Amino acid sequence: MRAIHEAAIEELLAVGVDRMTMEGIARRAATAKTSLYRRWSSTEEILVDAFLRVFPQEEPSPSSDDLRGDLVRALRMMRDWMSTLGARAVAEVVTARDRNPELVEAVYSRVFGERGGRFTQTVLYHYAGHGAFDPARLTPVVLDIGEALIIKHGMDHSRLPDDAHIDAIVDQAILPALGLVPGAG
Amino acid sequence: MRAIHEAAIEELLAVGVDRMTMEGIARRAATAKTSLYRRWSSTEEILVDAFLRVFPQEEPSPSSDDLRGDLVRALRMMRDWMSTLGARAVAEVVTARDRNPELVEAVYSRVFGERGGRFTQTVLYHYAGHGAFDPARLTPVVLDIGEALIIKHGMDHSRLPDDAHIDAIVDQAILPALGLVPGAG
DNA sequence: TATCTTAGCTACGCAAGCGTTTCTTAACGC
DNA sequence: GCGTTAAGAAACGCTTGCGTAGCTAAGATA
Numbered sequence: 001m002r003a004i005h006e007a008a009i010e011e012l013l014a015v016g017v018d019r020m021t022m023e024g025i026a027r028r029a030a031t032a033k034t035s036l037y038r039r040w041s042s043t044e045e046i047l048v049d050a051f052l053r054v055f056p057q058e059e060p061s062p063s064s065d066d067l068r069g070d071l072v073r074a075l076r077m078m079r080d081w082m083s084t085l086g087a088r089a090v091a092e093v094v095t096a097r098d099r100n101p102e103l104v105e106a107v108y109s110r111v112f113g114e115r116g117g118r119f120t121q122t123v124l125y126h127y128a129g130h131g132a133f134d135p136a137r138l139t140p141v142v143l144d145i146g147e148a149l150i151i152k153h154g155m156d157h158s159r160l161p162d163d164a165h166i167d168a169i170v171d172q173a174i175l176p177a178l179g180l181v182p183g184a185g
Numbered sequence: 186m187r188a189i190h191e192a193a194i195e196e197l198l199a200v201g202v203d204r205m206t207m208e209g210i211a212r213r214a215a216t217a218k219t220s221l222y223r224r225w226s227s228t229e230e231i232l233v234d235a236f237l238r239v240f241p242q243e244e245p246s247p248s249s250d251d252l253r254g255d256l257v258r259a260l261r262m263m264r265d266w267m268s269t270l271g272a273r274a275v276a277e278v279v280t281a282r283d284r285n286p287e288l289v290e291a292v293y294s295r296v297f298g299e300r301g302g303r304f305t306q307t308v309l310y311h312y313a314g315h316g317a318f319d320p321a322r323l324t325p326v327v328l329d330i331g332e333a334l335i336i337k338h339g340m341d342h343s344r345l346p347d348d349a350h351i352d353a354i355v356d357q358a359i360l361p362a363l364g365l366v367p368g369a370g
Numbered sequence: 371t372a373t374c375t376t377a378g379c380t381a382c383g384c385a386a387g388c389g390t391t392t393c394t395t396a397a398c399g400c
Numbered sequence: 401g402c403g404t405t406a407a408g409a410a411a412c413g414c415t416t417g418c419g420t421a422g423c424t425a426a427g428a429t430a
Contacts (some may be wrong), residue, residue: 015199015203015284016284018201021418022417023417023418031378033379035377038376038377053405072322094280094340095276095277097278098198104343140353147337148330149334152332152333163332165326168325169326172324177362179355206387216407250377344374
């Protein structure tokens with residue numbers, strides 16, 4: 001059961017959404033094709049189930065009175081999560097969205113969509129509530145800046161940003177957008 | 186020739202990189218499989234050729250003394266380009282980068298990589314040179330803000346941002362990162 | 371213990387793509 | 401007008417995945 005879910009994700013990463021096969025999953029899970037067909041009728045169904053079980057989503061918890069530090073922590077958390085197999089699997093699925101809308105719907109909404117996927121969001125709302133900056137600054141655009149820059153970095157360099165780059169994102173993009181100058185917090 | 190290149194891109198969009206077949210391209214181009222094998226030996230090779238020919242990359246030309254206006258124009262240009270078949274094709278290829286490194290290399294570097302793909306970059310360098318803001322602000326992070334947010338928007342909503350959203354990106358993210366307050370230019 | 375569910379194996383006919391070979395057909399140069 | 405060159409068509413044996421069916425072997429339940 002768990003073996004099959006893992007096999008499905010592995011297969012996804014190995015061959016891509018569009019080339020997943022029942023036989024491939026079965027092979028990888030060291031089980032019989034018939035056993036798969038007993039429970040699911042397509043690779044997509046297996047994948048949805050797999051995604052449902054596989055993902056614990058960590059939430060950043062703004063602790064101290066340190067906006068910059070918490071932002072950096074949130075973005076590092078995102079980066080570390082993105083280095084996970086799971087995250088690469090999500091990326092895989094999302095690109096083929098035109099071909100598998102249902103799959104994307106099922107996966108994206110719980111893993112990378114509205115709720116999750118905005119790691120800085122939790123932090124920003126917290127500090128906005130505590131008067132660290134003007135809450136009117138928290139537009140959808142501003143909430144996305146950190147995550148957007150990390151994603152773009154990943155696309156450009158096929159490698160996730162290091163700590164220094166995350167610092168730069170916070171200091172040069174997020175804090176200015178909040179109306180804060182890094183030096184004079 | 187041109188028909189084959191177009192067919193290759195169409196096929197790419199229809200079935201994805203990983204499921205492209207010689208027979209599929211031949212079918213779509215209304216030609217014979219043998220004719221394809223005469224010139225290329227794989228679907229990847231055809232794709233590289235196709236990308237080389239298909240892409241004219243428009244360059245934003247900063248004209249007036251209007252930083253904000255030029256930024257908006259550059260991002261609209263990017264958005265319009267992304268709505269192209271070609272751009273969706275690029276996205277398709279980039280996600281499968283683990284499986285087709287050579288293809289990504291060949292395609293990405295000329296179409297969406299270092300040189301191109303940074304639409305605001307041209308504009309920003311221009312105005313930095315004319316003293317509109319402190320040139321030290323032009324870090325790699327800042328140069329990417331606009332593009333990153335447009336890409337993220339596309340991923341989140343499977344739809345590209347409208348003009349109002351682009352305005353918001355410029356006003357709420359880019360200009361603050363340059364140390365400029367939208368109201369008081 | 372006898373029975374009943376369920377996982378796993380093997381094999382089936384079918385379809386699609388592979389890369390190649392052979393043959394026909396058209397176009398162009400001299 | 402003739403010969404060369406390149407494109408298209410058809411078929412080849414081969415492989416891989418499909419979805420289904422029939423069987424065996426456990427393990428739980430009455």
